[in-house]
Amino acid sequence: MAGENKQTSVLVVDDDQVHRYMLCSMLTDWGYRTIEADDGSTAVTAVENHSYDAVLMDIRMARMDGHEAFLRIQAIAPALPVILMTAYSTVESAVETIQQGAHDYLTKPLDFDRLRLALERAVDHHQVVSQKQQVKKNKPDLETRLIGSSPPMMDLLEMISYVAPTEATVLISGESGTGKELVAEALHVNSERGNKPFVKVNCAALAESLLESELFGHERGAFTGAETRREGKFVQADGGTLFLDEIGETSKAMQVKLLRVLQEHELQRVGGEETVRVDVRIIAATNRDLEEEVKKNHFREDLYYRLNVVMIVVPPLRERGDDIGELVTYFAGKFAEKNRRDFEGITAECMDLLNSYPWPGNVRELENAIERGIILMRGMELTEKSLPLTIQKQIEKLTKQTDNQPVSLFEAEKQLILKTLDKTSGNKSEASRRLGITPKTLLNKLKKYGEM
Ligand SMILES: Nc1ncnc2c1ncn2[C@@H]1O[C@H](COP(=O)(O)OP(=O)(O)OP(=O)(O)O)[C@@H](O)[C@H]1O
Numbered sequence: 001m002a003g004e005n006k007q008t009s010v011l012v013v014d015d016d017q018v019h020r021y022m023l024c025s026m027l028t029d030w031g032y033r034t035i036e037a038d039d040g041s042t043a044v045t046a047v048e049n050h051s052y053d054a055v056l057m058d059i060r061m062a063r064m065d066g067h068e069a070f071l072r073i074q075a076i077a078p079a080l081p082v083i084l085m086t087a088y089s090t091v092e093s094a095v096e097t098i099q100q101g102a103h104d105y106l107t108k109p110l111d112f113d114r115l116r117l118a119l120e121r122a123v124d125h126h127q128v129v130s131q132k133q134q135v136k137k138n139k140p141d142l143e144t145r146l147i148g149s150s151p152p153m154m155d156l157l158e159m160i161s162y163v164a165p166t167e168a169t170v171l172i173s174g175e176s177g178t179g180k181e182l183v184a185e186a187l188h189v190n191s192e193r194g195n196k197p198f199v200k201v202n203c204a205a206l207a208e209s210l211l212e213s214e215l216f217g218h219e220r221g222a223f224t225g226a227e228t229r230r231e232g233k234f235v236q237a238d239g240g241t242l243f244l245d246e247i248g249e250t251s252k253a254m255q256v257k258l259l260r261v262l263q264e265h266e267l268q269r270v271g272g273e274e275t276v277r278v279d280v281r282i283i284a285a286t287n288r289d290l291e292e293e294v295k296k297n298h299f300r301e302d303l304y305y306r307l308n309v310v311m312i313v314v315p316p317l318r319e320r321g322d323d324i325g326e327l328v329t330y331f332a333g334k335f336a337e338k339n340r341r342d343f344e345g346i347t348a349e350c351m352d353l354l355n356s357y358p359w360p361g362n363v364r365e366l367e368n369a370i371e372r373g374i375i376l377m378r379g380m381e382l383t384e385k386s387l388p389l390t391i392q393k394q395i396e397k398l399t400k401q402t403d404n405q406p407v408s409l410f411e412a413e414k415q416l417i418l419k420t421l422d423k424t425s426g427n428k429s430e431a432s433r434r435l436g437i438t439p440k441t442l443l444n445k446l447k448k449y450g451e452m
């Protein structure tokens with residue numbers, strides 16, 4: 001049991017001294033090491049300077065409330081689980097904080113069995129995440145380039161570590177700006193071909209005739225302007241990996257030619273007869289739904305199956321909420337250094353906004369927003385004022401939502417239940433356990449919401 005491990009440390013944050021002492025002595029009895037903080041800002045400083053396994057924090061505190069403290073803690077230590085304690089009057093704030101990634105919340109007066117269970121879960125969760133981060137540390141190339149430790153990102157990294165060392169052709173799909181090219185690089189770097197060339201071709205950037213000679217090379221005199229023989233990207237990538245970006249944009253005629261190289265491992269230069277053998281691993285990427293393109297007869301089925309030996313789907317940023325804090329910290333540091341700006345941190349409001357924005361342009365959009373933010377930053381703190389207008393507009397949307405639809409206790413409870421079901425992948429008995437209600441009550445509530 002987690003609590004028996006003397007090393008397991010919990011930061012207990014409450015401005016009510018008596019309540020704090022009571023919690024600490026109970027947690028100590030359960031075998032935890034406790035550290036106290038008497039308000040939100042002390043807690044933030046503690047997290048900046050030490051590492052803990054979990055945080056147990058009151059929502060309502062005089063100096064910096066639990067919600068703001070949570071956002072700051074999340075920006076510093078995204079994987080650290082935070083459990084909030086809330087009275088009914090602040091339950092909305094707790095639900096909001098859960099939606100922003102807090103681990104759990106408990107209502108006061110506290111049910112001590114639930115508290116004990118919640119702590120054990122939080123600590124277990126933290127240990128799993130830390131172990132996974134350890135795995136990442138052992139793969140320096142993956143770690144330094146691909147930021148993020150949300151569950152979808154961990155799955156992606158795991159997939160890369162399985163597939164990279166093989167010779168399999170890989171099809172990477174995902175929305176624009178999600179990091180497909182970085183994934184392709186990670187696959188190459190972590191393969192046996194890692195110290196051989198990694199050659200990229202953007203299939204959408206060239207007219208068909210140019211793309212053909214770009215890929216396969218051409219003989220002298222093959223067309224006007226072809227004064228010498230030129231080797232193509234396939235030959236340049238010999239022994240290594242060829243990354244065919246935006247493969248969905250190629251013409252049917254080009255698809256036939258690509259299929260042939262994939263099958264025979266040989267090609268002919270444009271305007272030539274000679275057969276050239278190549279040893280190239282192919283990684284292709286697309287932001288189209290290629291299966292759909294096949295159905296519409298825009299993409300050859302045989303080529304699709306050749307490419308899609310392994311499919312890696314890069315999830316959109318909006319499904320990787322937990323990564324936003326980590327990415328922001330990474331990009332802010334990177335651009336502060338590049339632009340020689342002093343950067344001390346990001347305001348809670350700004351982080352709030354970044355967390356609530358849907359990021360249609362994914363990581364690329366976030367990266368650009370932070371670069372702009374750092375350049376236009378007035379002081380040493382990044383605020384929403386230096387973010388692009390499209391993102392700032394999100395504030396208006398959020399305020400409108402809260403104006404028009406005041407969140408009732410009913411709504412707050414519904415949101416929490418649906419969120420918990422989401423977190424447990426729809427497992428109702430696990431969700432009811434986490435919520436501290438019987439499965440029957442859960443079913444009744446779901447019926448009431450019309451969710452069943
Ligand atoms: N997980 C990540 N960690 C750090 N940087 C990332 C991550 N994912 C993407 N980026 C950065 O975001 C930008 C966009 O990534 P990339 O070019 O790989 O996306 P893409 O999916 O190929 O986009 P497109 O479909 O538009 O070509 C790049 O600058 C990349 O370095």
Ligand SMILES: [Mg+2]
Pocket residue numbers: 180181245
């Ligand atoms: Mg790309």
